[in-house]
Structure formats: structure tokens, C-alpha cells
């Protein structure tokens with residue numbers, strides 16, 4: 058194999074703020090000439106599909122540790138920084154495995170499949186509540202309710218609490234983006250504290266009065282060896298609740314918007330619900346709710362001819378890779394009939410940190426779309442939403458719809 062010479066030059070410096078409002082055209086332009094760009098402060102962004110697919114599991118990198126993440130983003134000490142420093146998403150090796158293991162059974166393929174009818178029932182209920190005869194905010198009325206009520210049912214939290222804890226989650230999820238919004242720190246910190254108290258209370262009650270819900274099972278498993286502190290257990294549950302709430306909200310709203318923007322594809326899924334899984338996959342490719350994942354370089358390496366020393370913060374752009382013409386034909390076209398998805402589709406990451414909730418997210422979105430096309434095939438898009446941001450959990454703007 059011929060080795061490319063490693064350049065002494067430094068990668069192009071890009072201001073992250075230019076990638077927030079309209080990330081796709083900006084990334085498309087950059088990708089034409091660059092495989093890797095610098096975001097300053099020892100951080101780089103890898104853009105090419107071939108690198109992105111491989112880098113998520115490259116042994117010369119590791120997951121960024123929570124304390125490095127909070128230090129890098131200068132998140133002041135408090136509930137938010139303690140949560141991020143401890144949550145298993147930001148951990149490696151045994152610490153990561155032990156914490157993730159608490160949830161492995163609950164998120165198994167078998168367990169999620171078993172819940173499929175219940176998931177459909179929740180989705181049918183939400184669709185039945187949608188207002189008729191006037192414009193309404195689809196994100197609020199359906200896309201936000203869906204994952205929040207699902208996660209409430211899944212863990213055994215009260216369904217009527219879903220709106221409350223989801224509101225807290227949206228604030229705390231802002232801390233998981235590529236740059237910490239310091240101007241929102243007070244709100245984020247207050248939400249992190251409330252979420253901590255809410256989940257801590259829910260677990261404490263189940264320690265004394267276990268039921269047959271998932272939180273009782275988790276707390277009972279934890280009590281057997283108590284390898285983690287109770288606060289750490291609370292952090293892991295909060296982390297999973299965050300992972301499962303904001304991502305699916307944006308992903309589902311965008312799925313419906315994209316189909317409605319392509320009426321022939323909306324008609325196709327309405328007539329043939331067997332197309333729904335492919336529609337979900339394509340919407341997640343076209344507008345992934347998680348824009349990038351972050352790794353730390355541990356052994357000097359090279360990407361796109363640039364030498365990266367150990368300690369470099371490597372952001373791997375799923376957003377760019379999923380629109381790379383080297384991996385997808387007509388990448389900027391939304392097409393639920395495409396058959397060129399690579400075997401490794403990195404929407405949910407890859408390797409030991411691959412999304413634990415992938416199966417739940419896919420089934421949730423599939424069942425909710427099935428419920429919507431069955432009961433409201435005439436839904437119309439009044440205000441088109443946009444997905445903002447290029448990294449971490451992305452944000453969706455308002456989406457107005459109408460049903461006769």
C-alpha cells in the first residue's frame with residue numbers, strides 16, 4: 058500500500074459558529090477540498106465517510122473522558138459537570154462496561170420487540186389527541202410526547218410526569234453539544250439539579266417499595282454489589298433518559314417533515330407501510346439527530362495527511378459522512394428507496410459506545426409513523442422545520458402542521 062506523505066501544514070481553521078445554522082452546504086464546500094479541518098483549541102473535525110466509519114472504533118483513539126469533556130467546555134462545577142463526568146457515555150473500558158451493563162438486559166433486542174405493541178398503543182394515543190381543523194405545533198403535540206412517554210413507560214415513571222422531565226432534559230441536553238452555551242448555564246444547572254432530585258427520588262422509593270418496573274430491577278441489580286455509589290446510579294439513569302428523549306424528538310419530527318416535503322414518498326409509505334423502516338433509515342441519514350461524536354487521540358496518528366498528536370480532540374462528523382458522495386449516490390437527495398446504504402451506517406455510532414437505544418429509537422419512530430399515516434394521512438406541513446447544529450445532539454426549529 059502506498060503511504061501518503063504526512064504534511065507539515067496545519068488543517069484549515071474553521072469557526073464552529075459558521076457550521077450551526079446551515080451545516081450541510083458548509084460541510085459540502087469544506088469536504089470538496091479537506092478531509093479534516095481544525096476547530097481551534099486542539100480540536101479537529103473529520104469529514105470523509107471512509108475516515109468516519111473507521112475512526113469511531115480506532116484503537117488509537119478512546120472515548121473522551123467526562124472530566125476532559127467538562128474541562129474542555131469549561132463547564133463550572135455543579136450538577137451538570139458531575140453528571141457528565143460520571144455518565145457512561147463519557148467513559149472507557151471497565152468503568153464504561155460496568156455502568157452500561159446495568160441497562161443491557163432492558164435494551165436487548167428481545168425486550169424491545171416484546172414492547173412493540175405497547176409502543177404502538179402509546180403512539181396511537183398521541184395521534185388520537187392531535188388537534189383537527191387548525192394549525193398546531195407538531196414537535197410539541199407529537200414528536201416531543203412520543204419519546205418522553207415511551208421512556209416514562211419503559212422505566213416505570215409516571216406518564217403524566219413526561220412533559221415535566223422532558224423539559225428538564227432539553228435544557229441539560231444543551232450541555233452535550235460541541236460548545237457549551239455559557240449564557241444558558243444557570244438554566245442548565247437548575248434543570249440538572251431538578252432532574253437529579255426527580256430520578257434520585259424515583260430510585261429511592263423503589264429501594265424500599267420495589268414494583269415490577271425497570272427502575273426497580275435496576276436498583277435491585279445495583280444493590281447486589283453496589284459497585285457504584287447511589288449518586289452514580291442516578292447519573293446513569295439520567296444519562297439514558299437524556300439519550301432517549303431529545304434525539305428521537307428531533308429525529309421523528311424531521312422524518313415526518315421530510316416525507317411531507319416529498320408528497321410522492323409520503324403517499325408511498327401511506328400505501329405500503331412495509332416501506333416505513335427504510336423511510337426511518339433515510340431520514341436519519343439525511344438529517345441525523347446526533348451530528349458528531351467525539352474521541353480523544355491516544356497514539357499519534359494521521360488523517361488526511363495531517364499529523365495528530367496524542368491529546369487531540371477528534372470530532373467525527375456523522376453529518377458530513379452521511380452526505381459524502383463517496384459513500385452515497387445523490388447524497389443530498391432524500392430518497393426512501395435508495396439501496397446504497399453501506400453495511401456500517403454510523404447514525405447510531407459504532408463499537409462499544411454504539412447507541413444502547415438504537416432498537417428502541419427505530420421501533421418508536423416506525424410505530425409512530427405507522428400510527429400517523431393510518432389515522433392522519435391528510436396531515437399537511439405549514440411551517441418547515443430545520444435541524445440546527447453540526448455536533449452532539451442537534452436542535453430542531455418549530456414545525457407547524459394541520460389536519461382536517
Ligand code: HEM
Pocket residue numbers: 120145146147157208296297298300301302304305308341345346347350351403404405406407409410411412413414415417418
Ligand atoms: C434517533 C435517535 C438516536 C440517535 C440518532 C442516537 C445516536 C447515538 C450515537 C451516535 C451514540 C454514540 C455516541 C458515541 O459513540 O460517543 C449514542 C449513544 C448512546 N445513546 Fe443514542 N441515539 C438515539 C436514541 C437513543 C435512545 C432512544 C436512547 C435510550 C433510551 C439512547 C441512549 C444512548 C446512550 C445511553 C448512549 C451511550 C452509549 C455508550 O456510551 O455506551 N439513544 N446514541
